[in-house]
Amino acid sequence: MSAREAMIKRMKDLPSTHLLGTGTPMCAGCGGLEALHEVYDVLGENSVFVNAAGCMTLLSVYPFTPFRGSWLYTAMASAPAGAQGVRDALDILLEKKRVTKAEDLEVAVLTGDGAAYGMGLSATSGAIERNLDFLYLCYDNEGYGNTGQQYSGATPHAAKTATSGGPRGFAGYKKDLFAIWVAHKPAYVATVVGAEPLDLARKIEKAKQLTGPRLIIALAPCPPGWGYDPKDSVDIGRLAVRTGVWPLKEYVDGKVVHTKIPHPRRPVEEYLSKQGRFAHLFAPKRNEALLAQLQAKVDAYWAQVSE
Amino acid sequence: MYRIRFHGRGGQGMKTASRMLGSAFFAEGFEVQDAPRYGAERRGAPIFAYVRADRAPINERGIIRQPDLVIVADDSLVAVPAAGVLGGMTSDTVLLINSHESPDTWRHRLNAQSTILVLPEPFEPEDHAELPYAGAACAGAAAQLLGVIPWASMEQALRHELAELAPAVIETNVTRARTAFERMEPHRGCVREGRAVSAADYVPPNWVEVPFEAARISAPAIHAPATSVEVKTGLWRTLRPVIDYDRCSRCWWVCSSFCPDSAINVDAAGRPEIDYDHCKGCMICVAQCPPHAIETIPEHDAQAAEGGKE
Numbered sequence: 272m273s274a275r276e277a278m279i280k281r282m283k284d285l286p287s288t289h290l291l292g293t294g295t296p297m298c299a300g301c302g303g304l305e306a307l308h309e310v311y312d313v314l315g316e317n318s319v320f321v322n323a324a325g326c327m328t329l330l331s332v333y334p335f336t337p338f339r340g341s342w343l344y345t346a347m348a349s350a351p352a353g354a355q356g357v358r359d360a361l362d363i364l365l366e367k368k369r370v371t372k373a374e375d376l377e378v379a380v381l382t383g384d385g386a387a388y389g390m391g392l393s394a395t396s397g398a399i400e401r402n403l404d405f406l407y408l409c410y411d412n413e414g415y416g417n418t419g420q421q422y423s424g425a426t427p428h429a430a431k432t433a434t435s436g437g438p439r440g441f442a443g444y445k446k447d448l449f450a451i452w453v454a455h456k457p458a459y460v461a462t463v464v465g466a467e468p469l470d471l472a473r474k475i476e477k478a479k480q481l482t483g484p485r486l487i488i489a490l491a492p493c494p495p496g497w498g499y500d501p502k503d504s505v506d507i508g509r510l511a512v513r514t515g516v517w518p519l520k521e522y523v524d525g526k527v528v529h530t531k532i533p534h535p536r537r538p539v540e541e542y543l544s545k546q547g548r549f550a551h552l553f554a555p556k557r558n559e560a561l562l563a564q565l566q567a568k569v570d571a572y573w574a575q576v577s578e
Numbered sequence: 579m580y581r582i583r584f585h586g587r588g589g590q591g592m593k594t595a596s597r598m599l600g601s602a603f604f605a606e607g608f609e610v611q612d613a614p615r616y617g618a619e620r621r622g623a624p625i626f627a628y629v630r631a632d633r634a635p636i637n638e639r640g641i642i643r644q645p646d647l648v649i650v651a652d653d654s655l656v657a658v659p660a661a662g663v664l665g666g667m668t669s670d671t672v673l674l675i676n677s678h679e680s681p682d683t684w685r686h687r688l689n690a691q692s693t694i695l696v697l698p699e700p701f702e703p704e705d706h707a708e709l710p711y712a713g714a715a716c717a718g719a720a721a722q723l724l725g726v727i728p729w730a731s732m733e734q735a736l737r738h739e740l741a742e743l744a745p746a747v748i749e750t751n752v753t754r755a756r757t758a759f760e761r762m763e764p765h766r767g768c769v770r771e772g773r774a775v776s777a778a779d780y781v782p783p784n785w786v787e788v789p790f791e792a793a794r795i796s797a798p799a800i801h802a803p804a805t806s807v808e809v810k811t812g813l814w815r816t817l818r819p820v821i822d823y824d825r826c827s828r829c830w831w832v833c834s835s836f837c838p839d840s841a842i843n844v845d846a847a848g849r850p851e852i853d854y855d856h857c858k859g860c861m862i863c864v865a866q867c868p869p870h871a872i873e874t875i876p877e878h879d880a881q882a883a884e885g886g887k888e
Binding site: 282283285286287288289290291292293294295296297298299300301302304305308309316330331333334335336337338339340436465466468494495500501502503504505506550554 | 588589620621622623742744798800803804805806807808809810811814829830831834835836837838839840841843844848853855856858859860861862864865866
């Protein structure tokens with residue numbers, strides 16, 4: 272463990288003043304912004320964000336930005352390619368001694384799940400293949416939130432979206448992006464959630480010490496998209512972890528390690544019943560079969576996790 | 579042609595209100611346009627929605643600049659320049675505000691010649707879950723003020739637009755809309771149709787000509803950090819979290835880490851401070867504070883207690 276990582280051991284070590292500027296146009300109670308502000312406190316201001324189209328495109332709308340460093344906007348599928356360009360430019364400047372090592376910047380890709388799980392996957396795969404030295408942060412609100420929560424490759428089974436109605440909700444299954452990224456054998460992959468800030472901070476600290484592709488998926492509870500009161504964002508994020516729906520884990524040195532194994536694991540229903548997007552599972556009549564199926568899927572996941 | 583403009587905050591059901599009213603007009607045989615304005619706005623931010631209705635085909639498009647009826651679901655928006663509540667209002671415009679204040683107070687405050695009405699039951703929920711009902715109340719009141727939509731059509735439109743919601747929620751919406759409709763009876767039909775406008779009368783705005791420059795000059799580069807602090811998202815707030823420092827345990831991190839907007843900072847002594855210029859009122863801090871040291875106060879009451887400073 273490096274000196275920097277050792278800095279964040281306890282809740283009291285978490286930053287108490289914050290780097291990300293206030294006044295962003297994200298929704299009140301945004302779980303993605305919560306994760307980003309926690310990430311940014313650890314990542315620091317010597318960073319460049321390459322942002323694919325999505326909710327967070329709206330973070331930097333001229334002449335306003337919450338970042339303390341540069342921000343570059345790309346099309347939805349191409350943020351990792353944009354990051355390659357920025358990294359290359361920095362490397363050239365370093366080589367020409369026009370920037371010093373101390374002035375070098377961390378290049379961070381910021382995209383939603385629409386880009387990360389879907390149309391940006393090819394560009395990400397290429398960037399990992401080229402061993403690009405960058406950090407990728409995906410805020411995963413499990414749908415195309417910016418346009419009204421249409422389903423994406425990250426939408427969970429049975430969730431209602433703007434494009435998945437009816438009594439059974441979304442017919443597909445959430446893509447295992449963690450496994451897809453891990454299959455590329457990058458330097459680091461982790462899942463985080465803003466509701467677990469200590470776990471998040473330690474992972475970002477760790478990623479910061481490494482070079483090469485480092486990819487982070489932050490579950491981003493979304494009040495309008497998931498259908499709950501903004502004040503419940505943290506509770507819902509925490510329930511995602513405690514019910515086992517969102518496993519907190521990391522891949523480093525060729526191994527996947529779970530960083531917070533829920534004991535005891537709470538019934539998945541506790542997580543589902545708090546969100547409007549799953550209301551059809553409970554009313555007008557409980558859909559016992561579908562609820563059992565969702566629980567069984569989580570149980571099967573944890574059955575193969577060795578402690 | 580009737581031109582109606584709704585002003586509210588994201589989450590108050592303004593888009594739905596415009597759809598309800600649009601559907602009701604349609605059921606009465608009108609040609610109708612209804613549309614929300616899509617932008618960078620989010621839940622809590624100022625939202626606009628527009629309805630045009632006419633017996634003849636509608637050739638106008640776009641946002642409504644000269645409304646016959648303006649409906650404001652949240653009176654704190656009147657003072658927000660970005661909300662543009664008063665834009666294009668004339669002495670013929672009817673302004674309906676959801677407010678605790680009297681029409682006279684508003685007339686005096688705005689120095690306006692317009693007809694000003696307030697919703698008979700000011701609607702200020704203490705819970706976010708109640709917010710969307712404001713839309714139903716506004717739509718119900720609007721139908722009465724227009725005088726050309728009977729309650730039966732309004733109710734049918736409301737049930738049609740809300741069909742996907744739980745039955746109890748639909749009934750609450752119907753009740754709110756109906757109450758507002760009935761209480762507005764004395765003002766039935768006070769909204770007059772605006773004149774048809776012709777493209778020939780269009781006066782273009784005072785455009786500023788910007789020469790075509792090289793990208794280095796014209797590209798919108800931002801040269802200072804964290805300029806977003808200039809955007810006062812505190813204006814989105816309908817509820818205000820207030821810390822009781824006697825109960826605050828100086829935990830150091832909970833409210834400050836969980837606040838998505840970086841709007842709570844902790845000083846060296848462990849004392850948290852909420853930045854009300856930017857707090858959007860999500861109330862995560864209230865829900866998470868371990869000793870329950872943060873209270874929820876309706877923003878309206880908090881501002882009144884401050885002596886109308888804002």
